[in-house]
Amino acid sequence: MxxxxxxxxxxxxxxxxxxxxxxxxxxxxxxxxRPDFVERVRLHQQIAGTHVAATPLTSMLRDGITARVxxxxxxxxxxxxxxxxxxxxxxxxxxxxxxxVRPMPGTIPVGTWEGAEEARTTLASLPPDSAVTVIGGGATGIETAAELAEARPDLRVRIVGPSVADNFSHRARARVRAELRRLNVVIVDDGVTEVVDGVARLRSGAAFASDLTLWAIVAxxxxxxxxxxxxxxxxxxxxxxxxxxxxxxxxxxxxxxxxxxxxxxxxxxxxxxxxxxxxxxxxxxxxxxxxxxxxxRYLGRAVTLGRKSAVAQFTHPDDTLRRTCLTGRTAVVLKELATRGGKYGARTGTGG
CATH class of the missing domain: 3.50.50.60 (FAD/NAD(P)-binding domain)
Structure with a gap:
């Protein structure tokens, strides 16, 4: 068969x-x-240079399975x-x-391997005090902004979204935003209408220039x-x-x-x-x-905020939010275990 x-x-x-x-x-x-399995949930780490997100298919597939690029x-x-x-x-x-992803012209997508590699190369060439803008207030944008800010504290990092972290409950959202600010990430609750020559124009009429503009919206x-x-x-x-x-x-x-x-x-x-x-x-x-x-059946949602902090929000099976959330080191361990478990399950055919 x-x-x-x-x-x-x-x-x-x-x-x-x-x-x-x-x-x-x-x-x-x-x-x-491509000839690799890509841990999509680690692409923000690939960009920042804190983790390698690609593993050869040959080391992920069981014996007898043919891999075709x-x-x-x-x-x-x-x-x-x-x-x-x-x-x-x-x-x-x-x-x-x-x-x-369908990136806005003038931006680099972080949700694809090719985009992440382009972003990584560009980021590595940026001198101190360069400006980086991350467009997208969901999990991908939050994790990308936090990872870059922690890995490159010499940069000015900004995250832009209509309502950053609004997919979390009030307490969890407040903690996410507080952690972003701790990392000196500037939070802009607004929408972007266009990016031209590195200048992002917002719905409010404001505009700002960046040396690197990343698109962190999956659609x-x-x-x-x-x-x-x-x-x-x-x-x-x-x-x-x-x-x-x-x-x-x-x-x-x-x-x-x-x-x-x-x-x-x-x-x-x-x-x-x-x-x-x-x-x-x-x-x-x-x-x-x-x-x-x-x-x-849903269990929860979580975001890492650099390597030392995270927020995990528990949900009901239908994905509605519970009041309970974990923060700090406990949430970091939980998120890392889930991430490693995802790769382990893919490689072994277990889980679910």
Whole structure:
């Protein structure tokens, strides 16, 4: 039985490694644009030079899995067509291409490997007292601004967003903002309308110049599903049934950010359980057992604020906020364990 996995992020990697353990007859090929597994949640550390976010696929995939560097142009009818014209036939496929960024002209995206590398190179060349602006008040923007400010205290770092850290409860939000200020990050609660020649113009009419402007907003998904004729939602995510199969083709499982799971937001924490459930579903299909629906469940959300501080906010299963949050060293340990656990689960096919 031939299985093709498109994408080698958290979801694709875990799915491939789990299938090879559960479906012994599977011949698995993983197709990815680069020869590395990228820890997306560590890209801000890659930029700051505090951690290496890429690991070769060869050291992440279990024995017997074939890794193919390439880009899939279309998937469907039991075939994945690559950009070089080659086609790979499959009995089942896993679509795990994640989410993407659409950076504003004049900015460098931090949510992609290529953008992170460009930002890292530029950052390393900046002299003291240079200005760095991070656009995006969510987790990606917060972690990027904090990491850069701690790693390069000689720089002037600014974070801009309509309401920075507004996805946390009042107490947690206040702590996040206090920690950013402790690191001398300037917080600007405003929206950016354009960036031209390093000058960001805000909705309020204000403007400021930067030597490096980073785009830290994740929005949308790659258009592979739509391009392949699969039914997608308004964000381009493939519609799936309750077992995470495309509503158009039951041979195609869709997992992670590119799956239109009701109630799901873009989050690496959802990739592992979705991939695990889809891999288990394939095993059940092969064995002729009854299928079980996927159940979405949130646990919390957290951000690191440099290497010595973090804030972890607990949530209800439906992602509404609980009052409880952890801060300081305890939150740092919790977030690091979760981050390491994500990579371990992807490599071993466990978790979920």
């Amino acid at each position: 031939k299985v093709v996995v498109v994408g080698a992020g958290y979801a694709g990697m875990l799915a491939a490694n789990r299938i090879t353990k559960k479906v012994k007859t599977a011949e698995i090929t993983v197709i990815n644009p 390439g880009t899939v142009e279309k998937i469907g009818d039991g075939c994945a067509t690559l950009d070089d014209g080659e086609s790979l036939a499959f009995d089942y496929a896993f679509l795990a291409v994640g989410s993407t 949308g998904v790659p258009d592979l599903a739509a391009r392949s004729g699969l039914t997608v939602d308004t964000e381009g995510r493939a519609l799936v049934d309750d077992c995470l199969r495309s509503v158009d083709d039951e041979r195609i499982f869709v997992v992670g950010d590119c799956a239109a799971v009701p109630g799901a937001r873009f989050a690496c924490a959802l990739a592992a359980p979705q991939a695990a459930h889809a891999a288990d579903t394939l095993a059940r299909l092969i064995e002729g057992r009854a299928l079980e629906p996927y159940s979405l």
